[in-house]
Amino acid sequence: MITIATDFGTPYPAAMKGVLLQRTDARLVDVAHDFPRQDVRAAAFWLREVLPYFPPATHLVVVDPGVGTDRDTLVLRADEHVLVGPDNGVLVPPARRLAGTTELEAYGIDERAVSHDGRSGPASNTFHGRDVFAPAAAAVHGTSRDSLESVAALEATTSYVDLELPSAAVESDESRAAGDVLAIDDFGNVVTNVPGDFLEGRSRLVANGEVVPVGETFASVSIGTRLATVGSHGYVELDVNQGRGDDAFGLDTGDRVILEGDEREE
Numbered sequence: 001m002i003t004i005a006t007d008f009g010t011p012y013p014a015a016m017k018g019v020l021l022q023r024t025d026a027r028l029v030d031v032a033h034d035f036p037r038q039d040v041r042a043a044a045f046w047l048r049e050v051l052p053y054f055p056p057a058t059h060l061v062v063v064d065p066g067v068g069t070d071r072d073t074l075v076l077r078a079d080e081h082v083l084v085g086p087d088n089g090v091l092v093p094p095a096r097r098l099a100g101t102t103e104l105e106a107y108g109i110d111e112r113a114v115s116h117d118g119r120s121g122p123a124s125n126t127f128h129g130r131d132v133f134a135p136a137a138a139a140v141h142g143t144s145r146d147s148l149e150s151v152a153a154l155e156a157t158t159s160y161v162d163l164e165l166p167s168a169a170v171e172s173d174e175s176r177a178a179g180d181v182l183a184i185d186d187f188g189n190v191v192t193n194v195p196g197d198f199l200e201g202r203s204r205l206v207a208n209g210e211v212v213p214v215g216e217t218f219a220s221v222s223i224g225t226r227l228a229t230v231g232s233h234g235y236v237e238l239d240v241n242q243g244r245g246d247d248a249f250g251l252d253t254g255d256r257v258i259l260e261g262d263e264r265e266e
Helices: 012-023 040-053 092-099 128-140 245-249
Strands: 002-006 028-032 058-062 073-078 081-086 105-109 154-157 176-184 190-195 204-207 210-213 226-230 235-240 256-261
Touching (some): 002 012, 002 040, 012 028, 012 058, 012 128, 040 176, 058 128, 073 092, 081 128, 190 245, 210 226, 226 245
Parallel strands (some): 002 058, 058 081
Antiparallel strands (some): 073 105, 105 154, 176 190, 176 256, 190 235, 204 210
């Protein structure tokens, strides 16, 4: 299996699939092609949350605001998975979640050796998803756990762009948490990095100066009402029942969120 995740929309991923199908008989599975454009951190978050649900696979990831520059191509082994994409940090959080460790097996790749058209370099400086990363994913697909080093285009490395998703700062008495918006989903739900247990025992909190109820489900408040809840990723979300939390709270990816809670109920 080769999974494919990009911020390309359509039709660009189709060209990547064409390259893969010329070179492999892999089953191709789309993860997403609507990640926030050029937002490496948001893509890394979603991949960290989604890829662990897949069986062993090669994961091709292209969120690449530095396309055509001197940034490298990176291959990471994470347990039985292999991730391929730009060396800009996007692969690191999901790879660490898959590997269960911060120490990763990393390889650089000779872009000229895998260029899909056989020329001395990529055919385009603006579409490395087709010309570099898809051929690279095809080159490593199907290699056994111990045989990545046998792929001629790869060279082991310990130097790559690291990316750690930010952690929230929770005060020792758990009365206040300062966090960030990690992502906003298509429903407008605002996913913060504040651990969900911050809401435990609370019926309301103050989010960026505004009082909101705490609910276990969206339907715990009336339609159109804001609430704080614990999302499926285990973090505090700021949402609206059948509405958009990002609009109601005036928040975007990367924004700061301050949560303050009353004493917990017994």
